[in-house]
Amino acid sequence: MDVSQARARIAAIRAAGEPVSTGELDRLWAAVDTVRPENILGSWKGSAFDTGHRLEGLLATVNWYGKTFHSLSRAQPLICRGADGSLFSNVELGRGEASLWTVEFRGEMTAAMVYDSRPILDHVKRVDEATLLGVMNGKDDAEILDAGRHFYFLLERV
Incomplete structure (x- = not known):
């Protein structure tokens, strides 16, 4: 699969709103390009893929909106929408915030948000x-890996 095929398939999955397997998402991940941390600074609206991963429900209950990357040393992984409609960094759930690094994952160096107080x-x-x-990705923790499956998500630049 090449990058243009992966882009088209991701767009089709999003448009259909149907469940997708983590195996297919693994293949799409392998086809798209790496990115440097300094190139993703800014605010991003997030959405989860429908894979049945337990985090999908948790993020829905806390009204997860997305992520904000202010700088390489200051990233907010859990921007949520409050009852009044305002956005806030849910530092309680995330047990702090995060920073951006270049990290090897599956044999490629790409941007990664490293949580301050969680593995x-x-x-x-x-x-x-x-x-x-x-x-x-993280330690084999029930919150992170659900029956060994990774949690996949999309971020769209605000």
């Missing part, structure tokens, strides 16, 4: 100029 990394790759494909 979690959110690796991201570029789908296009306004879209990132992310995969959460």
Whole structure:
């Protein structure tokens, strides 16, 4: 699969809103381009793929909006929408915030958000100029890996 085929398939999955397997997402991940941390600074609206991963439900209950990368040393992984509609960094759930690094994952160096107080990394790759494909990785913890499956998400530049 090449990059243009991966982009088309990601767009089709998003448009259909149907479940997708983590195996297919693994193949799409392998086809898209790596990205440097300094190239993703800014605000991003997030969405989860429907894979049945337990984090999908958790993020829905906390009204997860997305992520904000202010600088390489200051990233907010859990921007949520409050009852009044305002956005806030949910530092309680995330047990702090994060920073951006270049980290090797599956044999490639790409941007990763490293959580300050949790054994979690959110690796991201570029789908296009306004879209990132992310995969959460960490210690084999029930919150992070669900039956050994990674949590996949999309980020769209705000």
